[in-house]
Amino acid sequence: MLAESIRKQLRQIVGDTWFKDDPEALVTHSYDATPMVQSMPDGVIYPSTREEVAAILKLANEHRIPIVGRGAGSNLCGGTVAVEGGIVMVMNRMNRLIEIDQDNLTATFQPGLNTKEFHLAVEALGLFYPPDPSSMVVSTLGGNIMECAGGLRGLKYGTTKDYVIGLEAVLPSGEVIRTGGKLYKDVAGYDLTKLLVGSEGTLAIITEATVKLTPAPKYKKTMLAMYEDIYAAARTVSAIIGHQIIPATLEFIDNPTLRVVEAFNKIGLPLNMEAVLLIEQDGSDMSAVEQDIEAITRICLEQGAAEVKIAGSTQEAEKLMMARRSALSTLARIRPTTILEDATVPRSKIADMVIEINRIAKKYDVQICTFGHAGDGNLHPTCTTDARDHDEIHRVEQAFEEIFDAAIRMGGTITGEHGVGMMKAPYLEWKVGAAGIELMKGIKRAFDPNNIMNPGKIFAKESRKRLVVQR
Amino acid sequence: MLAESIRKQLRQIVGDTWFKDDPEALVTHSYDATPMVQSMPDGVIYPSTREEVAAILKLANEHRIPIVGRGAGSNLCGGTVAVEGGIVMVMNRMNRLIEIDQDNLTATFQPGLNTKEFHLAVEALGLFYPPDPSSMVVSTLGGNIMECAGGLRGLKYGTTKDYVIGLEAVLPSGEVIRTGGKLYKDVAGYDLTKLLVGSEGTLAIITEATVKLTPAPKYKKTMLAMYEDIYAAARTVSAIIGHQIIPATLEFIDNPTLRVVEAFNKIGLPLNMEAVLLIEQDGSDMSAVEQDIEAITRICLEQGAAEVKIAGSTQEAEKLMMARRSALSTLARIRPTTILEDATVPRSKIADMVIEINRIAKKYDVQICTFGHAGDGNLHPTCTTDARDHDEIHRVEQAFEEIFDAAIRMGGTITGEHGVGMMKAPYLEWKVGAAGIELMKGIKRAFDPNNIMNPGKIFAKESRKRLVVQR
Numbered sequence: 001m002l003a004e005s006i007r008k009q010l011r012q013i014v015g016d017t018w019f020k021d022d023p024e025a026l027v028t029h030s031y032d033a034t035p036m037v038q039s040m041p042d043g044v045i046y047p048s049t050r051e052e053v054a055a056i057l058k059l060a061n062e063h064r065i066p067i068v069g070r071g072a073g074s075n076l077c078g079g080t081v082a083v084e085g086g087i088v089m090v091m092n093r094m095n096r097l098i099e100i101d102q103d104n105l106t107a108t109f110q111p112g113l114n115t116k117e118f119h120l121a122v123e124a125l126g127l128f129y130p131p132d133p134s135s136m137v138v139s140t141l142g143g144n145i146m147e148c149a150g151g152l153r154g155l156k157y158g159t160t161k162d163y164v165i166g167l168e169a170v171l172p173s174g175e176v177i178r179t180g181g182k183l184y185k186d187v188a189g190y191d192l193t194k195l196l197v198g199s200e201g202t203l204a205i206i207t208e209a210t211v212k213l214t215p216a217p218k219y220k221k222t223m224l225a226m227y228e229d230i231y232a233a234a235r236t237v238s239a240i241i242g243h244q245i246i247p248a249t250l251e252f253i254d255n256p257t258l259r260v261v262e263a264f265n266k267i268g269l270p271l272n273m274e275a276v277l278l279i280e281q282d283g284s285d286m287s288a289v290e291q292d293i294e295a296i297t298r299i300c301l302e303q304g305a306a307e308v309k310i311a312g313s314t315q316e317a318e319k320l321m322m323a324r325r326s327a328l329s330t331l332a333r334i335r336p337t338t339i340l341e342d343a344t345v346p347r348s349k350i351a352d353m354v355i356e357i358n359r360i361a362k363k364y365d366v367q368i369c370t371f372g373h374a375g376d377g378n379l380h381p382t383c384t385t386d387a388r389d390h391d392e393i394h395r396v397e398q399a400f401e402e403i404f405d406a407a408i409r410m411g412g413t414i415t416g417e418h419g420v421g422m423m424k425a426p427y428l429e430w431k432v433g434a435a436g437i438e439l440m441k442g443i444k445r446a447f448d449p450n451n452i453m454n455p456g457k458i459f460a461k462e463s464r465k466r467l468v469v470q471r
Numbered sequence: 472m473l474a475e476s477i478r479k480q481l482r483q484i485v486g487d488t489w490f491k492d493d494p495e496a497l498v499t500h501s502y503d504a505t506p507m508v509q510s511m512p513d514g515v516i517y518p519s520t521r522e523e524v525a526a527i528l529k530l531a532n533e534h535r536i537p538i539v540g541r542g543a544g545s546n547l548c549g550g551t552v553a554v555e556g557g558i559v560m561v562m563n564r565m566n567r568l569i570e571i572d573q574d575n576l577t578a579t580f581q582p583g584l585n586t587k588e589f590h591l592a593v594e595a596l597g598l599f600y601p602p603d604p605s606s607m608v609v610s611t612l613g614g615n616i617m618e619c620a621g622g623l624r625g626l627k628y629g630t631t632k633d634y635v636i637g638l639e640a641v642l643p644s645g646e647v648i649r650t651g652g653k654l655y656k657d658v659a660g661y662d663l664t665k666l667l668v669g670s671e672g673t674l675a676i677i678t679e680a681t682v683k684l685t686p687a688p689k690y691k692k693t694m695l696a697m698y699e700d701i702y703a704a705a706r707t708v709s710a711i712i713g714h715q716i717i718p719a720t721l722e723f724i725d726n727p728t729l730r731v732v733e734a735f736n737k738i739g740l741p742l743n744m745e746a747v748l749l750i751e752q753d754g755s756d757m758s759a760v761e762q763d764i765e766a767i768t769r770i771c772l773e774q775g776a777a778e779v780k781i782a783g784s785t786q787e788a789e790k791l792m793m794a795r796r797s798a799l800s801t802l803a804r805i806r807p808t809t810i811l812e813d814a815t816v817p818r819s820k821i822a823d824m825v826i827e828i829n830r831i832a833k834k835y836d837v838q839i840c841t842f843g844h845a846g847d848g849n850l851h852p853t854c855t856t857d858a859r860d861h862d863e864i865h866r867v868e869q870a871f872e873e874i875f876d877a878a879i880r881m882g883g884t885i886t887g888e889h890g891v892g893m894m895k896a897p898y899l900e901w902k903v904g905a906a907g908i909e910l911m912k913g914i915k916r917a918f919d920p921n922n923i924m925n926p927g928k929i930f931a932k933e934s935r936k937r938l939v940v941q942r
Contacts, residue, residue, distance in 0.1 A: 101817075101819070102713055103709045103712065103713045103818075103819035104709075104712070104817045104818055104819050105712060105715070105717075106817075126715060127715070147658070148658045148662075150656050154655060154656055155655060158655075159656060161662070161665070162633065171906065171910075173906075175906045176906075177903070177904060177906050177907050177910070178904070178907075179903070179907070181817065181882050181883070181884065182817035182819075182882055183815055183816075183817060183848060183882075183883065183884055183887070184625060184626060184629075184818070184847040184848060184849075185621050185625055185630060185815050185844075185847050185848070185849045185884075185887035185888050186815065186884040186886075186887060187618065187619045187669050187884075187886050187887065187888055187889070187890050187891070188884045188885050188886050188891060188895070188899055188902040188903060189891055189899055189902075189903055189907065189908075189911050189929055190666060190669070190670060190911045190914055190915075190929075191619075191632070191665055191666060191668070191669055192903075192907065192910060192911070194632070194662055194665040194666070195661060195662060195665070195666055195914075197662070198658050198661070198662055199661060214717070215715035215716070215717065238574045238575075241574065241575070241576060242573055242574045244576070244597060244598070244686035245686070246576075246685070246686065283755075283756075283759075284754070284756075284759050285754075285755075285756040285758060285759035285762075287756060287758065288754075288755050288756035288759060291756075344654055344656050344657065345654075346572075346575045346577075346652065346653035346654060347574075347575055347655070348572070348574035348575050348653075373656075376655035376656050377654060377655060377656070378655075378656045411652050411653055411654075412652065412654065413652065413654055413656075413657040413658075413659045414659050415657075415658050415659050416654070416656035416657060416658065417656050417658055418658070419658050420658070420659060420660055424659070428659055428660055431659040431660075432648070432650070432659060432660050432663075433648060433649070435642065435644075435646045435647075435648050436648050436649075436650070436660065436663065437660075438917075439642075439648070439663060439917055439918060440660050440661045440663070441917075442913075442914070442916065442917020442918070443661055443666075443913070443914055443917050444661075445913065445917070446909075446910055446912075446913020446914050446916070446917060447910060447913070458660055458661075
């Protein structure tokens, strides 16, 4: 509960309309897209300028009030849940596309800009901003930057981190820093830009960002490879990469996912198949794209695909991609609670990982569908369950713990693109070690000595014991 | 001067042969490729394993002895000069190429591995590691990582930072951390990998690194555009990018540089021209490469090129590239001291920057040749001078200060790829601000509380006053 004097000052900073602490506003901002986590903030604020952000942070810092930055709240790690109370700072009024600089191939915007809207503006100029999280219709670029969002084009084009080259950010003290710029090379001191990307609101609030753009690839071909053997599909992933072909998209979808997606989208997906690979190649030259698609087709068949289909039209290709993007929202229709995980392994281990996931699901008697960005090793094993069934939820947790452990044993990580937030915090030590956590806490202290920036995220009060035998 | 007990313990760690403190070893390691800086270390040590590195750091940390990590010493920022004494740790015994993983398209190596040797090993498998600093024949990959080396292919392929995805590093405490892995996506906590890249030996000593590889582009074309008007050449750079063409290489060479390079290489460079652009395009498809080269040719001529020549053979192309790579070493033949600078601007500002450099050189009556990676805004204005002429050196310093200031005013930075080291430390605040420096010092403390890791680098005792009027 905020003191009346604080509320008064907050209202003075943003105007009466833009600070809210009525029950509706608090409840609406007590959760995000993450299942099973909720916590009431003490207030919700909507700044419209860098100066307002700075004034709010300065005040919060003086009074040790937690600040939880928020874009669209579409994250899946509990990243914007005010777990220690405080003020949720919603950035959606700062949503201006400031500039697309065609001479430098950069764009500069405020954090509240919608990702899809930005894509369309960029593409209208024949340019390309590759990061495409499945949530892009609702997500904001600021949220993408704070979580280092990935997407379906990661294997060829990288993730948000690879595109952000300049930031303006407000520190808890209210000081404003500017990092990088419209620069493709900058080694002036430690790379604060890349450090802030993926920092999950725990270090600073960004108020402006500059990203690299690239020329749009002119041609694109989409194909679907269908498998009666799920492991043959998984093995195909490393076979394609092993042949030195990097598709723009290389998605894996297992049969349970396929069934749900088909029921919702009705586009004729092959329900008799155990798994499909959805593959897209793009490029500046049609014949090069076609050569790759031919080579990939050959590799799929060699690895045991029952059938390979190449999309005959843009419409058909888009339908396939839309179907894949709808996987999470359609899976959410099966049972009351959907938990989407994000363990990531070296891409040569995709087949081993699929085997492990299915073994673990059976062991704990839970329902796990698996789909995801196989081409960069980033699978999303998704559990459809019911939060009200405590016994089942306990088994789900055990299953995911064992999945994280398996990922790490294969040289992987606990999260490829969703972030640590609250959900993975107890497991972070498994990946980065106690010394890694200590370094990260030291970095956090350098930015935020009073721990007001999104407290309770990334760092757990206690790490989970790793029950499974380590290497 | 190290105490006898310390020297004894160091000898016990690495064996008698691999610790040296005779005058020859100390003098040899008192300087690097940077002109006009020298400082005697107290000892030189050559570890051969991670365990030896850890034992040395632990001992040094207990006794507060500076540790200066060193690869080939080819850096240009005074990065490996033991400015506060202590021990130079030469990594060249740890030079093993551990693995090229063709399924995951990654390579793992020890830091002492020679860059060119690594390139050849990778290329023999049809793969590609793009970062190509001009020093690559002598430089080590560990040095490249610590300085975040760039090169001639930065505009299309990025720099070292874009390729390093996993590190093993020893902290001053002797603890070993592992970051990232063979992973294209990993958002488990703050990105320590990217933070360590470019950290100039001030945070930790890396003992192993994993980098991304890409399929090698199959085709390459090289061309030379010649200009009687230097600014027309500079303007062409942004015109090419503005047409959404990203060449693999886009180098600017002015007439004075051209003359020196020709005198040494004798390959028929056009000495009557004010500037040339050396342009290379590559790709997986010959016709796409040819289309780009045709479009670039048209743009060059539109922008006022007097002549455009396309290399008729691989040999001819390689001669041109070799000539460019030899620019620094050949310029070093003109006068006793050569100071190569590294200011970087948004690429649309290249023409303005060339105008500024020439104006400033005239103002201070110093000789500055300019060449560099124009395509990514990274010019190397190079001053040929004489360290013994104090009056001239003073004017050179003033000229470079004004160049840094101009770069920052244009939205640029004080160093694009050479690092801060000793040379740029007094200017770092101009780029990152006082708040930025404080954050970086906080990060430094988190890794190295006793300030033993390459002390005196990145952070200056005192920042230079910025004399020129700020925006």
